[in-house]
Amino acid sequence: MSIVVQKFGGSSVANIERLKNVARRVVQEKKAGNNVVVVVSALGDTTDELVQKARAITPHPSEREMDVLLSTGEQISIALLAMAVQALGYDAVSFTGHQAGIVTDTSHTKAKIVDIKTDRMSQELERGKIVIVAGFQGSTVDHDTTTLGRGGSDLTAIALAAKLKAEKCEIFTDVEGIYTTNPRLVKEARKLAVISYEEMLEMAASGAQVMQLRAVEYARNYVVPIHVRSSFSDVPGTMIKGEETMLEKPIISGISYDTSQAKVTMLGVPDKPGIAAKVFSAIAQASVNIDTIIQNVSESGMTDISFTVESDDLPAAQAVVDGLVPALGAKGSLYDPDIATVSLVGAGMKTHPGVAAEMFGVLSKHKINIEMISTSPIKISCVIKKGQAETAVKELHKHFKLDKG
């Protein structure tokens, strides 16, 4: 009997009625003749409420205790969902992360899965039970509770699917799948039937919110087929799978964009070996994550270095750079919080070298200045003014006929 892993996010179980709906979907899969493992997140706003409770006590709660606190959210969900499945006449058993055998390292609030001991789970599946697992959590070898960080429940589902050699992993969410771009911005946005892990990674890295990078990476590494679909309807969603299994690779699968970044430029930096290392190790020490870095060829022994950071990190980055400028003998610095990154993503791009030129042409035609460019084999990203992002996404979507499929 094959195993199906289903994951339901917080909005899918936001209230008792939705939770009962989830129970019906789970039972439907069991009735179809599969062994079912369900991974569930905390109900609706539970996690936010718990965080507020902690903040009311102390601005800097210990990470170990945050994990003990936050893991209760998913624990409530598994118990209630097990009850709801049982109320439909099916046998179910709930497991916390610890009971599910999810062993992690000791990095509280952002733990990494190091092992999954599925003996107990396999026993219960063999007995015909529906197994309901708390997402987002695990435990250390000392039985300390840990959480997996953002996107943790997706990761739980995909890791279990990999370990159990599940036939598929269904990620139920509040959207119907992966779209060519954000449907709230472009009404012609089209749901993709299929997308490769690599494309999904580029989409997630450049602003698409449906799945977290870590979970997609894990799925790619263990070749777990994912089906992203709506928990509120029965229509098929988007399959995420290996590129090699896709018969036809679209040149462009989608357009993602990100308006949460800011640009930092150091002007007239002496072009000597070791300078870039100095700059970026100083930035890293301030715990600022960097996205794109651009350094142009130097003229007269000087160069400009630009990079983008999360807007929230701009003050920290600014403090570091303001100190570096005199120390390195640079000429000055510029800060621009008013930018957007627009990215074309497509596995077929590798074999179609004209795409970049076409993209620049579309932007130029609409008087959109390109401030930075970065590329990967399956992605082209342009940094532009934030106010022009909407036009850029709409026009690129139209030009590349993404609404047509």
Next chain:
Amino acid sequence: MSIVVQKFGGSSVANIERLKNVARRVVQEKKAGNNVVVVVSALGDTTDELVQKARAITPHPSEREMDVLLSTGEQISIALLAMAVQALGYDAVSFTGHQAGIVTDTSHTKAKIVDIKTDRMSQELERGKIVIVAGFQGSTVDHDTTTLGRGGSDLTAIALAAKLKAEKCEIFTDVEGIYTTNPRLVKEARKLAVISYEEMLEMAASGAQVMQLRAVEYARNYVVPIHVRSSFSDVPGTMIKGEETMLEKPIISGISYDTSQAKVTMLGVPDKPGIAAKVFSAIAQASVNIDTIIQNVSESGMTDISFTVESDDLPAAQAVVDGLVPALGAKGSLYDPDIATVSLVGAGMKTHPGVAAEMFGVLSKHKINIEMISTSPIKISCVIKKGQAETAVKELHKHFKLDKG
């Protein structure tokens, strides 16, 4: 360094402000030079809210899943209390029942403690940490979560105190200690400085609500000195300890009463061997708990059997008895939901045989008819009409000068 176990009930941690107060008390004990283990219940109404969620899903949730659900209440408390203690600059670590090594049998919702593995806890205490344990819960050898039933948090505290050979176990609650009788009924009620385990057991069994029977029994068996005191003030409460350690035993320590029972009488039951066994095994099969049983000497081969049950169980008891009356050839049955049990409790009673007569005299003087009498070496209970309970308790309290100490 000696160990102190402190237990705080739900009302002591009903909100964040109270939780911070508890943290201060805990730190105070640590500053006094003791190793501190804290047992904490779920915050305020958390447990009731969780029960409501389960009931919204199904009227008969599985007991295993109820335990998974309800145990989150205490888990939230331990995390928040650990944070609050840490915010005061002290090192603290939280443990769920499982992490605290509390191993139980598999009787979900009313599990019995079968072992406590305190190695990890002892390690953390040796490192100088304040250990905060979730009350009311444990886990089976298979790591399934269990709860200990009513009074479970008291039991956790007392069991840990016994295992750790703690110097004392402090039970913090919303009253200042054990009183000679309910202070809401008799304003002259006096707080007892000390009471024996046996007296406390009789008080708890006959209506006093401060501590559950199971917890007191455990404390008596393992000779754990208990200090029942208020979490809202610093005044000393009531010590519960072994009778043999008490220098002077008061004749009467307190008066408890219970208005939650109903009386059942079977009239004209043939007085033959085996009849009582038939009656009470039938009642037990209906899961009805019996308190007092009275059977008088028989006249002309017939006897009357009376017993008291919880009022909630009266319909079930009635159904059984209505079937038994014709089956046993009895003459009929009577049901009276309108009763109260008033009990005098005191270790000194054993050596003062006149107390019963004196009690009956006081009741008679106030025209209170006694319907049933039962006694133990340290208790005399009378079943009377419910409407006369208040007068009985007040007059007995006055007559035996319990307000004088």
